[in-house]
Structures are given as structure tokens and as C-alpha cells.
Amino acid sequence: MVSTLHYPVNQEGHLTIAGADAVELAKEYGTPVIAYNIDLVRQRARKFKDTFDELNVKSQVAYASKAFSSIAIYQVMKEEGLSLDVVSGGELYTALKADFPPDKIHFHGNNKSYQELEMAFDANIGCIVVDNFDELLTLRQLTKERKQRMAILLRVTPGIEAHTHTYITTGQQDSKFGFDLGNGQADEAFRLVYDDEYIEVLGLHCHIGSQIFETNGFVAAAEKLLLKMQQWNETYQYTCPVLNLGGGFGIRYTDEDEPLSPEIYVKEMVLAIKRLSNESAFPLPEIWIEPGRSLVGDAGTTLYTIGSQKKIPGTRHYVAVDGGMSDNIRPALYQAKYDAKVANRMTAPTNHIVTIAGKCCESGDKLIEDLSIPEVQTGDILAMFSTGAYGYAMASNYNRLPRPAVVFVEGGQSQLVIRREVYEDIVRNDLSLYESEEK
Ligand SMILES: Cc1ncc(COP(=O)(O)O)c(C=O)c1O
Numbered sequence: 001m002v003s004t005l006h007y008p009v010n011q012e013g014h015l016t017i018a019g020a021d022a023v024e025l026a027k028e029y030g031t032p033v034i035a036y037n038i039d040l041v042r043q044r045a046r047k048f049k050d051t052f053d054e055l056n057v058k059s060q061v062a063y064a065s066k067a068f069s070s071i072a073i074y075q076v077m078k079e080e081g082l083s084l085d086v087v088s089g090g091e092l093y094t095a096l097k098a099d100f101p102p103d104k105i106h107f108h109g110n111n112k113s114y115q116e117l118e119m120a121f122d123a124n125i126g127c128i129v130v131d132n133f134d135e136l137l138t139l140r141q142l143t144k145e146r147k148q149r150m151a152i153l154l155r156v157t158p159g160i161e162a163h164t165h166t167y168i169t170t171g172q173q174d175s176k177f178g179f180d181l182g183n184g185q186a187d188e189a190f191r192l193v194y195d196d197e198y199i200e201v202l203g204l205h206c207h208i209g210s211q212i213f214e215t216n217g218f219v220a221a222a223e224k225l226l227l228k229m230q231q232w233n234e235t236y237q238y239t240c241p242v243l244n245l246g247g248g249f250g251i252r253y254t255d256e257d258e259p260l261s262p263e264i265y266v267k268e269m270v271l272a273i274k275r276l277s278n279e280s281a282f283p284l285p286e287i288w289i290e291p292g293r294s295l296v297g298d299a300g301t302t303l304y305t306i307g308s309q310k311k312i313p314g315t316r317h318y319v320a321v322d323g324g325m326s327d328n329i330r331p332a333l334y335q336a337k338y339d340a341k342v343a344n345r346m347t348a349p350t351n352h353i354v355t356i357a358g359k360c361c362e363s364g365d366k367l368i369e370d371l372s373i374p375e376v377q378t379g380d381i382l383a384m385f386s387t388g389a390y391g392y393a394m395a396s397n398y399n400r401l402p403r404p405a406v407v408f409v410e411g412g413q414s415q416l417v418i419r420r421e422v423y424e425d426i427v428r429n430d431l432s433l434y435e436s437e438e439k
């Protein structure tokens with residue numbers, strides 16, 4: 001793969017990230033390290049929000065924090081006035097630690113536990129996105145027992161197949177998420193709770209998939225959901241005030257990807273919903289979205305140190321780095337493609353085609369195949385781009401590798417926001433067979 005993407009380079013011929021020298025970052029924080037360009041994160045967050053404001057539409061832009069969850073990123077999103085989508089007690093706990101305003105937290109998940117729901121009630125969060133009938137019944141019980149009101153959205157599967165990897169499509173009919181919109185399940189769910197004393201149905205939610213480069217899937221989903229809210233309005237004289245179209249906006253990983261700008265995604269959705277609402281005289285709902293990847297994905301760059309190499313003449317030239325599928329499982333899991341450069345040799349001619357291998361004990365632990373790079377040696381720094389979403393979030397201690405450090409860079413200044421794990425962290429929860437004897 002020959003990259004034509006433009007990456008900023010300083011006078012030393014080093015890659016820069018939000019104005020900071022990537023080679024210096026690697027020296028200061030060690031490798032692997034994931035460096036986030038927070039200037040870019042803020043710019044994206046504002047683009048999403050501002051476009052809604054310019055179109056005069058009430059909205060909430062909720063950061064889908066499964067993409068990358070940490071106290072510091074929640075603080076950035078809070079500063080930018082975003083809402084937050086969490087999918088587990090762990091993400092909710094992190095959000096509360098970050099002092100995220102609870103009324104702007106939306107809780108997702110297809111199997112929320114009773115304890116997780118109680119946690120959400122204790123924190124008085126803004127909204128629960130209900131996924132199935134079991135959850136709906138638990139919620140009815142919880143609200144009554146606690147005499148506590150709760151706002152909900154009903155998550156539905158609209159039967160739309162987004163053009164993306166099958167593991168990350170979610171809106172199709174055969175999905176573990178949500179009430180089926182076409183077979184009456186969504187109607188049944190609504191009927192059960194629309195006039196409940198404690199539960200306030202805000203409206204419908206759908207998420208059609210991830211890494212999507214077109215707007216027609218979102219528009220088709222909006223049409224289906226709005227039509228349903230309009231039908232309920234006629235049947236039950238109940239007006240749902242919110243339509244949530246989820247996330248899924250694509251980003252650039254390699255030259256093959258051509259993402260649309262946040263403005264285009266938002267504009268196309270809003271215009272379609274305005275048109276439909278005008279045609280049907282159904283009041284324009286608040287429009288909520290949940291971008292994850294498009295807020296943090298291409299803002300993240302993983303810096304690795306290059307170690308050993310293996311050349312198999314006529315077959316392949318492996319260049320190994322000091323991380324791999326333990327800090328980025330996406331290539332192994334989804335055959336995801338990435339681009340990378342040698343951060344300390346940005347201007348050298350790229351005349352070698354190599355495969356970047358991780359250090360895990362798996363033949364499939366290859367981060368990038370057929371990458372053009374200059375000749376490299378042990379100690380060079382490889383910068384792998386667009387690793388900010390579902391990288392650290394899906395990292396593991398496979399082979400007992402410690403998780404990398406995470407730093408935020410803004411206006412040329414860097415700050416450590418997640419410490420690198422140390423071996424002691426890895427054995428922290430292990431118990432010795434001989435514990436009692438050792439005491
Ligand atoms: C319900 C929901 N909302 C939002 C997202 C965020 O998606 P993305 O990171 O593609 O924007 C996801 C994940 O795909 C999701 O499942």
C-alpha cells in the first residue's frame with residue numbers, strides 16, 4: 001500500500017501529532033503509546049454540534065464511549081458540551097468518576113444487569129435505551145419499587161443492512177439488539193409502557209452499523225422510525241419527542257476510505273427528517289446521534305518501537321513491533337486495514353514492502369500487510385494511524401502483555417491520561433495456591 005495521505009512533519013523529518021514531535025513522545029512515555037490529537041477530537045465534536053445548531057434543530061450529540069472510555073476523554077466531551085452513551089456499569093462508573101453530568105448520560109446494552117440498572121437509577125441518569133422485553137419489565141418493577149421516574153428510548157432494529165463488515169452491522173433484522181420494528185415487537189413494547197406512571201417514553205433509537213460511508217441508510221432508518229412515531233401518535237395520541245439515529249459515521253483508515261464530513265451526515269439526516277415531519281404534520285423531534293469512531297478514531301496514533309525483522313526471500317519481509325493484537329485486535333478480528341509511517345524517517349524513500357507483525361504468539365497477529373516503508377532498524381518508531389477507536393477499548397493482556405500508555409496532545413503539549421500497565425497490575429488479581437501457607 002502506497003500512502004498519499006498527508007501527515008505533518010517537522011524540520012527534523014519527524015512526524016508531529018497535534019504539534020508535538022512523535023519521536024519525542026515515544027521517548028518520554030515509552031512505547032507502545034497511543035497519542036490522541038485532542039485538537040482534532042474537539043474540532044469534530046464542535047462540527048457535529050454546530051451543524052445541528054445551524055439547522056435550528058434541537059439535538060444531543062452523545063459520544064459513544066465504547067470507542068474509547070477513560071476519565072480524561074469523558075472530561076473532554078464534557079467540556080465540549082456533548083452527552084455520553086455508556087454500555088456497561090464500568091463505563092457508567094468511569095463517567096461518574098469524571099464528573100460527567102448524569103442527566104446527559106444514556107445507558108445502552110442488550111443485557112443490562114439488575115445491579116447496573118440500579119446504578120443508573122442511583123445516579124439519576126438522563127435516559128435508558130431499552131433493548132428488550134425482559135429489561136422493560138425490570139424497569140417497570142424498579143421504577144415502581146423506588147417510586148423513581150426514568151426516561152427511556154426504545155431501541156429498534158429497522159431491518160436495514162448497512163454496507164460494512166458483517167460483525168459490525170447492527171440494524172438488520174437478525175440482530176441481538178433491540179425490538180424488531182417490522183414484526184410488531186416495537187408496538188408491543190410501546191403499548192406496555194407509554195402510559196406508565198413512572199416511565200417516560202422519549203422515542204425510538206436505532207443504530208444501523210459502524211464505519212458507514214453513505215447517508216442513505218441513515219435516511220431510510222429515519223423514515224421508518226418517524227413513520228412509527230407518527231402511527232403511535234395517531235393511535236395513542238402520544239407524541240414521542242426524540243429520534244435517536246445512533247452512530248456509525250465512517251473515518252479514514254487508508255487511502256481507500258472516503259469518509260463524509262460530520263456536516264454532511266448531519267445535514268442529510270436533518271433535511272430528511274424535516275421533510276418527513278412537514279409532510280406528515282408530525283412535530284419535528286429532537287434528533288440525537290451517537291458518534292464514537294468519528295470523534296476519536298483518526299485522532300489516535302499508536303507509536304511502536306520496531307524490533308526484530310525476518311525476511312523470507314520471495315515471500316515476505318516481517319517487521320515486528322513491541323505491541324500487536326493485544327493493543328489492537330481489529331486487523332485480526334475484522335481484517336481491518338491501517339496505514340503507518342516510520343515516525344523518525346518521514347522523508348526517507350519508502351522502497352520496502354513489509355508486513356508489520358505484532359509480538360503475540362499468534363501467526364495471525366499481523367497489524368498491516370504490504371506496507372511501503374523505508375529501510376528500518378531496531379529502535380525506529382512506527383506510527384500506526386487511526387487507532388483511536390476500538391483499539392485501547394478492546395485491548396487485552398493476551399500473553400500477559402501490559403496495556404499501553406495513553407497520552408493526550410493539544411496545541412503541542414502532551415499529558416499522560418492512562419498509565420502504562422506494569423507487571424504488578426497484571427498479577428494483581430491472581431491468587432496463589434499456597435495463599436494460606438504464605439500468610
Ligand atoms: C448503539 C450504538 N451507538 C453508537 C455506536 C457507535 O458507533 P461508531 O463508533 O461507529 O460511531 C455503536 C457502535 O457501533 C452502537 O452500538
Ligand SMILES: N[C@@H](CCCC[NH3+])C(=O)O
Nearest residue numbers: 066168170210330389390
Ligand atoms: N468494535 C467495532 C465496532 C463495534 C461497534 C459497536 N456497536 C470496530 O472496531 O469496528
